[in-house]
Amino acid sequence: MKKIMLTIIAFTLMAMFTFGITSEASSTKVMWGKTELKKGQIGKVIILKNTPLLHIGKDPMLDGGAVRELKKGEEYRVYSTKTPEGYFPMYNVGGEYYVVQNSTLNGVNVKFETPSKTKLALLEDSSPKVMWGKTELKVGQIGKVTLSADVATFNADGTSRKEVLPAGGEYRVYTFVSDNHGGAYGLGGGLFVDMHGALKYETPSKSKLALLK
Template sequence: MKKLLVVILSLGLFTFTGTSETEASSSPCSKYSGQSKIWWDGAELKLGQIGRLTIVKNTSLFKLEGDKRTFERTLKAGESYRIYAFKPGMLSVGGGFYVDRNEKVKYETPSKTKLDAVACINGKHPSQSKKIYSPILGKVTLGMSKQQVKEQSSGILSEETSDRLVYQNVNILGYTGMVIHVFENNALVAVNVYHDIMESVDDLNLLEAYFVTMYEKIIPYYGDPVSLDTDWLNDTGGYNLSAYWITNDHNTLLTVQVTYDYDTYGGLRISITE
C-alpha cells in the first residue's frame, strides 16, 4: 500500500482591511446582501453540496469502509438526496453511505453561479479571503475556492468530497503524481503531493537523484534552505532526506523517505508562515 506523504498548507486566520463603498458594491457577493438561503429548483442549496441525486429505479444504499460494502437499505424511485462527495462509479449521500452511479439514478450539479451564491452568503467566497501564491503550485493559489481550483488544475479529477479534490497524473516540477487539495469553508488550505516515481523504489541512488533534482529546481525560487538534512541515518521512523525553506508568507519542505517497512515516498509540503 502506498505510504502517503501528508502535505498541509495551513492558511491560519484571514486578515481583512477596510473596504470602500465602491469596492463593496463591485464585489461579486454584493448582489446577495441580506439573503440567508439560495434555492435550486425549489430546494435549498447547502454549503459544500456538489449536486443532487434522484432515484430513477429502486437502488441499494451501502456503507463503504475501505473496499468493503455493507448493504444498508433500498432507496425508492422518486426520492432525492443532496450529494456532497463522489468516488469513481459512486455517489455519497453523506455519513459514509454511497450508491452506485448507474442508470438507476440521475445525478445533477448546480451552476457555478449558484455555488458562488452559496459561498457568498456564508462568507466563504474566494473574493472574501486572502490568496497566497507559491511558484511550485503554478496557477493554483492558497485561498482559492473549490471551483477555482477545478478551473486551474491539470490532471484527471478522480475524487471529490465537500472538503477535498483529488487529481491524478498532475505534473509538479517535472514529475507526475497524485495531488490532493484540501478545503476548509470552501477555501484551499492544504495540498498533498505524491510523486509516482518515488513509489516502491529499492535503490538509494535513485532516491538521492530525485532529491537532488528537486532541490536544484527549488533553489532558484527560494535560495538556500534554512535547514538541509542529507544524512539518511539521523532520523526516527525511517530514513529521510529533507530541505526546508521559509519566506515571509509560506514554507516549503522537500522530503524523501524510506520507512522501516521499506516503503518509499517523495514529495513536497508547502505551508503558510505563521
C-alpha cells in the first residue's frame, strides 16, 4: 500500500514539474531592447528626439494630428511603413498611429531597426503553433484553399507555372487579385491559383486569430 502511495505521489510531482516547465516555455517572452518582440512586428523605432505621435484616420484632413509627444529614448513596435509622395517615411506603431522619421526643422527624429534572424528564430520557437486543419495558421495569412482536384498554378502576370497542386491539399492564402478572368488567390512566393477552380476558400475564425496573437 505504501509503495502504491509513493508511486502516486511521485507521478503527481512529476506531472506538476512537467506542467510547470511547459507553462513557462509557452509564455517565454523574446525581449528586443526595451520592448517584447511580437508576431506581425516588422521592426521598431527608437525615439532620438521628442517627436509627436500622429493619429491618421481614413480622412487625414478631418481625422488626424498629434495626440501626444513621444520622449527621447523610448522604443515602439512598428507593424508597417509608408512613404506618401512628397513626405518622409512614416512608421505605423499600431492602429492608426504613426511617427514620422524626419523633420525639416529638427533633422532625424527616430531610428528604425529590423529584428535579427536570431531574434525572429527565437520568436518562432517561443510561439505555440496554431493548427487550422492540416496546416499551421501564420501571421499575414488571410485564409486557405482546400483542393477538390488537381489545380494548375500561374504567376501574378497570368503566365503558367510547372507546379500542379494535388487534390486534397490545403494551402495558405495571403492575398487575392481580381481581374477580367475572375480573380486568383495568392499562396505566397508568387504562386497563384484560379479563384474559381476546383477549390474551397475559407477564412480563419475569430477564435483562431485570437490564438495566433
